[in-house]
Amino acid sequence: MKIRILLADDHPMIRAGFKSMLDKSERFEIVGEAGNGKELIEVAGELNPEIILVDISMPVMSGLDVLEELSIRVPGVRLIVLTMHEEREYILQALKSGAAGYLLKNIERFELERAIITVYEGGKYFSPVVTNILAEAVSKPETNDVSEVTPREKEVLELVARGNSTKQIADLLGISVRTVESHRINMLKKMKVNNSAELIKKAIELKILS
Amino acid sequence: MRNFRIFTKLFLTHSAVGLFALITLSVIFYNQLRDALIERTLDQLSSINILKKELVENYLFRSQQNLEALQVENKFLALYHELLEHHATAQTNQDIADIGNLQKLFDFKNLHVFDTHHRQLFSTDEEMYPDGLLSRIDSAISKDPSKIRIIDASAHALGDQTLLFYYVPIMEENKLIGIVLVQENFKKVQNILVETTGMGSTGESYIVGGDYRMRSTSRFFPDTLPGLIEVKTPAVENLFRGQPGPGLLKDYRGVSVLSAYRLIENRDLNWAIISEIDEEEAMRPIVSLRNYLVVIIALLIFVTLIVTYILSNAIVKPILRLKEIILTLSEGMMPAKVKLKTSTDEIGEMAKAIHQLTEGLERTAIFANEIGEGNFNASFTKLSENDKLGQSLIEMRDELRGFHERELKSARARASALLEGQERERKRIINELHDGVGQLLTIIRMQVDLLDIDDKSKGDIKTQINDAITEVKRISYHVMPQAIVDFGLEAALKGLCDTMSRYSGIVIDFKYIHEYDQKLDFEISISLFRIVQEGLNNIAKHAQASHVTLHLLDKEDEVYCILEDNGKGFKETDLVNYAGSGLRNIRERAMLLNGSAEINSRPGSGTTIEIHIPK
Numbered sequence: 001m002k003i004r005i006l007l008a009d010d011h012p013m014i015r016a017g018f019k020s021m022l023d024k025s026e027r028f029e030i031v032g033e034a035g036n037g038k039e040l041i042e043v044a045g046e047l048n049p050e051i052i053l054v055d056i057s058m059p060v061m062s063g064l065d066v067l068e069e070l071s072i073r074v075p076g077v078r079l080i081v082l083t084m085h086e087e088r089e090y091i092l093q094a095l096k097s098g099a100a101g102y103l104l105k106n107i108e109r110f111e112l113e114r115a116i117i118t119v120y121e122g123g124k125y126f127s128p129v130v131t132n133i134l135a136e137a138v139s140k141p142e143t144n145d146v147s148e149v150t151p152r153e154k155e156v157l158e159l160v161a162r163g164n165s166t167k168q169i170a171d172l173l174g175i176s177v178r179t180v181e182s183h184r185i186n187m188l189k190k191m192k193v194n195n196s197a198e199l200i201k202k203a204i205e206l207k208i209l210s
Numbered sequence: 211m212r213n214f215r216i217f218t219k220l221f222l223t224h225s226a227v228g229l230f231a232l233i234t235l236s237v238i239f240y241n242q243l244r245d246a247l248i249e250r251t252l253d254q255l256s257s258i259n260i261l262k263k264e265l266v267e268n269y270l271f272r273s274q275q276n277l278e279a280l281q282v283e284n285k286f287l288a289l290y291h292e293l294l295e296h297h298a299t300a301q302t303n304q305d306i307a308d309i310g311n312l313q314k315l316f317d318f319k320n321l322h323v324f325d326t327h328h329r330q331l332f333s334t335d336e337e338m339y340p341d342g343l344l345s346r347i348d349s350a351i352s353k354d355p356s357k358i359r360i361i362d363a364s365a366h367a368l369g370d371q372t373l374l375f376y377y378v379p380i381m382e383e384n385k386l387i388g389i390v391l392v393q394e395n396f397k398k399v400q401n402i403l404v405e406t407t408g409m410g411s412t413g414e415s416y417i418v419g420g421d422y423r424m425r426s427t428s429r430f431f432p433d434t435l436p437g438l439i440e441v442k443t444p445a446v447e448n449l450f451r452g453q454p455g456p457g458l459l460k461d462y463r464g465v466s467v468l469s470a471y472r473l474i475e476n477r478d479l480n481w482a483i484i485s486e487i488d489e490e491e492a493m494r495p496i497v498s499l500r501n502y503l504v505v506i507i508a509l510l511i512f513v514t515l516i517v518t519y520i521l522s523n524a525i526v527k528p529i530l531r532l533k534e535i536i537l538t539l540s541e542g543m544m545p546a547k548v549k550l551k552t553s554t555d556e557i558g559e560m561a562k563a564i565h566q567l568t569e570g571l572e573r574t575a576i577f578a579n580e581i582g583e584g585n586f587n588a589s590f591t592k593l594s595e596n597d598k599l600g601q602s603l604i605e606m607r608d609e610l611r612g613f614h615e616r617e618l619k620s621a622r623a624r625a626s627a628l629l630e631g632q633e634r635e636r637k638r639i640i641n642e643l644h645d646g647v648g649q650l651l652t653i654i655r656m657q658v659d660l661l662d663i664d665d666k667s668k669g670d671i672k673t674q675i676n677d678a679i680t681e682v683k684r685i686s687y688h689v690m691p692q693a694i695v696d697f698g699l700e701a702a703l704k705g706l707c708d709t710m711s712r713y714s715g716i717v718i719d720f721k722y723i724h725e726y727d728q729k730l731d732f733e734i735s736i737s738l739f740r741i742v743q744e745g746l747n748n749i750a751k752h753a754q755a756s757h758v759t760l761h762l763l764d765k766e767d768e769v770y771c772i773l774e775d776n777g778k779g780f781k782e783t784d785l786v787n788y789a790g791s792g793l794r795n796i797r798e799r800a801m802l803l804n805g806s807a808e809i810n811s812r813p814g815s816g817t818t819i820e821i822h823i824p825k
Contacts, residue, residue, distance in 0.1 A: 086683075
């Protein structure tokens with residue numbers, strides 16, 4: 001049984017390139033092609049492929065939006081992103097949207113084959129560059145040491161909790177706006193929260209604020 | 211008057227008033243005093259005059275009485291008989307000797323005895339009388355020759371001497387048989403008059419006969435015979451016309467005198483006794499008073515001058531000062547700030563008014579200056595409800611502000627339109643690069659596999675194509691990261707930081723805090739991205755930093771961004787130089803979005819850029 005593959009790219013030449021690349025292998029069968037996101041969704045529903053190789057920057061409907069749609073419309077299909085983009089946001093977003101593989105277009109034939117097979121067999125596959133970026137993304141050291149909250153930071157926190165603006169706090173404490181903001185940011189970092197509301201909530205939980 | 215200076219005016223008025231008062235008072239006072247002095251002097255003269263008159267009269271009366279007593283004793287009759295019948299002489303006859311003694315006793319000048327034919331029978335001296343004397347005596351006694359008489363025989367014809375005789379008739383059985391003529395020693399009368407105590411240096415009393423000739427010797431002409439001096443003065447004329455009384459008149463010398471005059475009361479004599487003093491001397495006290503007054507007036511003028519000078523200075527100085535201020539103002543300059551000593555009078559009020567004027571003008575000038583310098587937020591309180599200049603300036607400011615704001619808005623609009631167009635163009639370019647060149651290179655790379663060449667050559671070509679793709683990506687990223695279009699600012703910045711760290715080795719502490727969940731405007735996003743990109747480029751190029759902090763705070767009303775490095779920093783003055791263009795771009799970008807960028811740096815302690823972009 002050959003693995004049924006659907007190719008989606010807005011460039012016919014690219015599609016042709018990958019098609020000829022995959023055609024060389026006995027294991028793959030290109031069941032169809034699509035030139036944009038909308039077409040891909042339609043074709044995928046009809047052809048019921050096992051693997052979809054999809055570029056994430058396509059006209060009409062961008063690849064990232066398509067990924068989620070496909071996961072719903074074609075149950076069991078495995079999605080592999082094949083793209084020029086190597087920024088981590090694309091990678092992370094693609095993974096979130098259900099991609100099992102993330103490959104760069106300058107991939108070699110044997111690697112492409114290995115990737116498809118790995119994904120087909122239920123695994124995940126990323127190009128080495130992508131793997132590096134992913135590793136960087138998760139290895140950011142972040143601290144959460146409450147004891148490091150300084151008295152001045154606590155002071156700022158109390159004033160924030162009372163609803164004072166940065167400018168008011170700066171005036172009240174006789175320090176610059178910049179200092180207030182950096183205290184605030186430092187605390188957000190230390191407490192691993194994303195905004196002041198969460199910060200206050202967490203501070204109360206941790207009994208820094210009463 | 212109106213052309214005079216204030217000093218002159220004040221001086222003239224002060225002097226006029228002062229002098230008028232003083233002169234009026236002086237004249238009244240002087241005249242009163244003069245009249246009083248004249249009256250008093252005349253009174254004094256009058257009493258002297260009475261005294262002298264009494265003394266003269268008494269003297270003459272006494273002499274007459276003495277002669278009468280001798281007559282009663284028939285002394286002269288006996289003498290006559292002795293002389294006539296016995297031709298006796300003083301050496302032979304006791305009685306005759308007695309007569310001589312009597313003459314000496316009574317101090318008569320001499321004594322003569324005549325018979326009725328004017329034959330001299332006896333004389334106490336050898337003196338010869340001028341011719342005509344006896345005929346004068348005859349005519350004087352012709353009416354009643356039986357009585358003792360006093361006869362003034364002085365006459366020009368008789369030698370200008372004063373000749374005063376007592377006529378004593380020698381009677382026998384009611385018949386005149388002889389005459390005794392006794393010449394009075396007039397010196398004694400003269401002595402009475404000569405006594406001038408209390409009459410100063412010009413006072414005198416003198417006697418004038420009915421012929422207007424002086425009888426006594428003048429004080430002023432002691433060597434002139436009295437008969438040579440004619441005294442036809444108003445005093446004598448008045449007297450002989452029967453009008454006695456003192457007065458101010460001209461005397462025989464033609465000198466103005468105060469004069470008291472009376473007739474001597476004697477049956478036989480028509481004499482006037484006159485007591486006088488020169489007006490000049492009598493008035494001497496008042497003259498010195500007048501001199502005092504003149505000195506006082508001169509002094510007053512001097513004092514007036516000084517007082518007026520001080521006063522006019524006190525008045526004029528502030529006026530001149532105010533004039534200076536007004537002149538300065540009229541020349542379009544602001545007078546130096548001098549606190550005027552303000553009095554509460556009209557000049558003080560004027561000073562206050564001018565002070566207010568100056569302040570108003572100064573305020574207006576400052577306001578105009580501020581407008582001129584482009585500070586359209588300058589505020590101004592009108593000097594008054596109808597301050598036209600102020601109103602015009604305020605209107606001008608408002609109009610300029612409006613104009614300026616419109617100008618700024620349109621400049622900003624133009625600039626941001628330009629930037630927007632630029633960004634749109636960049637979007638298109640990266641699209642072309644990615645989807646065009648990038649894809650084409652990928653296609654070419656794939657087709658290399660189909661070539662009938664050896665694997666090593668294929669590998670080489672592919673590597674080169676890979677390099678080309680990487681280059682395209684790098685270029686495309688610099689033009690605009692695809693991520694900011696697809697995922698927004700945070701993702702783009704994260705990518706930027708990753709790339710930066712990877713290539714430069716700088717540790718970047720990146721934190722993006724969403725206080726507010728709405729997606730940021732693309733315009734703000736791309737601007738902030740460019741700002742950070744510019745900042746990081748600067749750091750990489752110049753700062754020699756090892757650590758960078760990039761924090762963004764996405765708040766409800768603004769985005770706050772701080773970019774801090776621990777590099778070498780720079781001097782504020784270098785801001786305009788090498789770091790200039792990059793940092794200036796940051797500022798301009800921020801300002802185009804109505805935001806601000808504050809850049810702080812010190813050599814050795816890194817650089818901090820703070821950006822506020824309002825939403």
